[in-house]
Amino acid sequence: MVDILALEPAKGRKAPKIELxxxxxxxxxxxxxxxxxxxxxSSIEHPFMSFNxxxxxxxxxxxxxxxxxDMSLVATMTDGADRTISGKFHINSMRTHTTNGRRALGVExxxxxxxxxxxxxxxxxxxKYKHNPNTCTSIISFINEKYLKGDLQVKASSFPAVNIDIVxxxxxxxxxxxxxxxxxxxxxxxxxxxxxxxxGKPKYFLDEVGRLARSGPKFRFHMxxxxxxxxxxxxxxxxxxxxxxCKILQFHQDTAFNAHDIIQQGYASKGYVEIDFxxxxxxxxxxxxxxxxxxxxxxxxVISAAKAQAGPRPTRTIYEPFNGDETYFRPPNLQKAYFNPxxxxxxxxxxxxxxxxxxxxxxxxxxxxxxxxxINEANPGRAIDPEYGTNHLVIAAKHSVSxxxxxxxxxxxxxxxxx
Numbered sequence: 001m002v003d004i005l006a007l008e009p010a011k012g013r014k015a016p017k018i019e020l021x022x023x024x025x026x027x028x029x030x031x032x033x034x035x036x037x038x039x040x041x042s043s044i045e046h047p048f049m050s051f052n053x054x055x056x057x058x059x060x061x062x063x064x065x066x067x068x069x070d071m072s073l074v075a076t077m078t079d080g081a082d083r084t085i086s087g088k089f090h091i092n093s094m095r096t097h098t099t100n101g102r103r104a105l106g107v108e109x110x111x112x113x114x115x116x117x118x119x120x121x122x123x124x125x126x127x128k129y130k131h132n133p134n135t136c137t138s139i140i141s142f143i144n145e146k147y148l149k150g151d152l153q154v155k156a157s158s159f160p161a162v163n164i165d166i167v168x169x170x171x172x173x174x175x176x177x178x179x180x181x182x183x184x185x186x187x188x189x190x191x192x193x194x195x196x197x198x199x200g201k202p203k204y205f206l207d208e209v210g211r212l213a214r215s216g217p218k219f220r221f222h223m224x225x226x227x228x229x230x231x232x233x234x235x236x237x238x239x240x241x242x243x244x245x246c247k248i249l250q251f252h253q254d255t256a257f258n259a260h261d262i263i264q265q266g267y268a269s270k271g272y273v274e275i276d277f278x279x280x281x282x283x284x285x286x287x288x289x290x291x292x293x294x295x296x297x298x299x300x301x302v303i304s305a306a307k308a309q310a311g312p313r314p315t316r317t318i319y320e321p322f323n324g325d326e327t328y329f330r331p332p333n334l335q336k337a338y339f340n341p342x343x344x345x346x347x348x349x350x351x352x353x354x355x356x357x358x359x360x361x362x363x364x365x366x367x368x369x370x371x372x373x374x375i376n377e378a379n380p381g382r383a384i385d386p387e388y389g390t391n392h393l394v395i396a397a398k399h400s401v402s403x404x405x406x407x408x409x410x411x412x413x414x415x416x417x418x419x
Contacts (some may be wrong), residue, residue, distance in 0.1 A: 009236045009246075009358045010406040013351025018053060020065060023072045023090050023114060028065050031055055038075060039400035040087070044193045044209070044410070046396075048174055049202055050212045051075065051089035051111040058104035067094065073111055077399065079407040081242045085200040090114040094370045097278060113202055114195060115150045122147060124174040125416050126166040130329070133161035136182035140192060140206055147171040148204075153197075156190060158182035158207035158337075163330045171185075183337035187291045187344040187416075188209030195397070207366060210344065212295035213393050213415070217370035219363045220245040221355065223388075230358040239358060248371075248409075250356040256387075258350050259302055265346035266316030267298070268306035273317060276324030276387040286314055287339040294391060295417025296346060316342060347416025353392065359399060359407030367394045367415065386419050 018035045039408045053103055061362040065071075069091070076086040090109035099106045124143060134142075137158045144152045162181065165175045175192050181186050182190040186211035197203040224232040224247050235247045259381050267290065274283040290297040297303060318338050324331045363369060373388035390414035401407045 001069040009080045009239055010081055010408060012052060012078040012359065012405040012407045013080065013082045014084070014097050016078070016297070016401040017074075017076045018055075019074050020061065020067070021074050021088065023070055027074065028071070029061055031061060034059065034061070036402055037400060038077070039398055040075070040085070041079075041396065041398045042193070042365050043396035044191045044212075045176075047192055047194060048112045048116050048206075049087065049089070049194045050063070051087075051109075051327060053109040053111075055107050055109070056099065056104050059109050060105075062096070062105060067091065072114065073109060077361065077401045077407065079361045079399075080240055080411075081359070083200070083242075083250045083359075083361040085196045085361045087113070087196075087202040090117065092116070092192050112149075115204075118148050122171070123168050124166050124171055125168060126174075129162070129164050129166075130161065133163045133330075134162075135159055135161050137190070137206060138177040139164070139166075140178050140182075142176055143171055143178075144192075144204065144206075150194070150204040151202075152204040152206060156184060156186075156206060156211055158184045158188075158190065162332065164332075164381070169308055181332065181334055181350045183334075186209055186214075186340075187293050188337060188340040189265050189345055189348075191366075193365060195332075195366060196361070198362075200361070202209075205366065209341075209393070210293045210365045212293075212392075213368065215368045215371045215390050218244060218367045219360060219369045220233055220372055221357060222247045222372040223251060223374070224248070244362070246357045246360050248355050248357060250354075251373075252354045254352040254412075255350060257298060259299055262298070262305050262346040262350045263303075263399050264315050264384050266314065266342035267346040268303045269314040269316075270339050270342045271317035273313040273319045274331070274335075274337055275319060275321040276331070279322050279324040281324065285335055287335075289339070290343045291340050292417040293344055293345060293413040294393065295419055297343075298350065298416075298418050324392070340373075344416045348393070348395070348414045351415050351418075352395070353388075353413040354410065355413065356408060356410045358409070359401070360409045360411075361399050361407070363394060363409065363411065364397050365394050368410070369394060370391070391415070 034053040034055040078084045093110045095108040179190045189209035239246045269288040272285045278336045375382045375385045396412040398410040
């Protein structure tokens with residue numbers, strides 16, 4: 001029987017392990033005894049995982065092993081529910097300061113997954129799709145395999161096939177260029193990002209935010225009256241037994257809405273101007289739909305009023321020059337790829353929550369979680385809050401461990417609609 005009064009849910013079942021290794025292979029030294037803290041961060045808004053590790057180098061490892069841009073860290077971290085994540089991170093930069101009367105060197109390692117080197121070192125030059133069209137998501141897969149060499153799982157597809165040239169762009173610039181032009185059946189915010197997969201290893205994903213947002217919740221987070229109550233301890237027992245629930249340690253809403261910003265970003269209306277510079281023809285289109293992935297559109301009365309304004313051009317407009325001679329090049333037809341994601345993107349930027357928990361290493365960007373959050377009022381029988389107590393999309397996750405093995409997670413959550 002579990003003694004709920006003696007629980008230490010943050011305490012990982014296994015001590016973290018940090019090893020210094022050569023980027024091209026081979027462990028150099030175990031530096032776990034000198035580690036103070038380490039953390040790994042991933043987000044659907046950033047393509048590469050980042051890693052931060054603080055060590056106290058009284059043993060002189062840094063100079064003895066000649067740590068430089070050729071070195072990496074291999075990290076393994078386990079949370080209080082015995083879920084383990086591990087990965088290898090290239091040391092991209094390093095900061096130091098002297099401590100303990102110059103008898104030790106405090107070192108901060110800042111790293112990323114090694115594919116960032118492939119992005120920085122080359123440019124994409126691909127003309128084969130000019131007369132041999134393919135979908136944007138298929139072209140992204142090709143660029144990933146040829147240039148970045150990342151382990152990619154494609155979970156969304158775009159259509160139709162497009163004629164396109166990619167000239168003198170870094171791999172990530174080319175991928176961003178294609179993500180912006182990808183169209184599909186959902187809200188069409190296509191994302192290329194890296195996170196820990198179900199086995200706890202880093203993996204790249206190509207997905208569509210609307211598809212992610214419609215997934216059922218993977219994890220439940222509880223906002224308790226106080227973190228040391230009997231009910232909170234019951235949640236702790238469920239957590240350490242490996243159930244997909246955990247109590248919230250800290251909760252902060254970064255922004256609930258920002259009417260001015262989301263209207264400027266195209267939430268009320270979007271414009272598309274197609275400029276045929278061969279036939280000297282210009283075509284204007286306006287879209288006033290609110291594509292929402294999670295919930296209902298925000299601020300319906302304000303949005304209705306904004307739509308009714310008499311201005312001839314929406315605030316958010318894209319201009320697309322193209323060669324209208326279809327014997328040479330087909331028009332890009334980017335209206336759908338542009339219109340559909342803009343309202344949803346503006347909504348996700350507007351509603352953000354940050355919360356901290358014990359280590360929940362199986363929750364990562366792209367997952368959907370649900371909050372058990374009751375209305376903030378004095379009534380002890382109060383109901384679930386209709387705004388907070390709903391599904392949210394995990395935008396970013398930061399998992400960390402300390403030298404004593406305590407594991408914590410911090411999540412950035414968002415949704416693009418209300419209720």
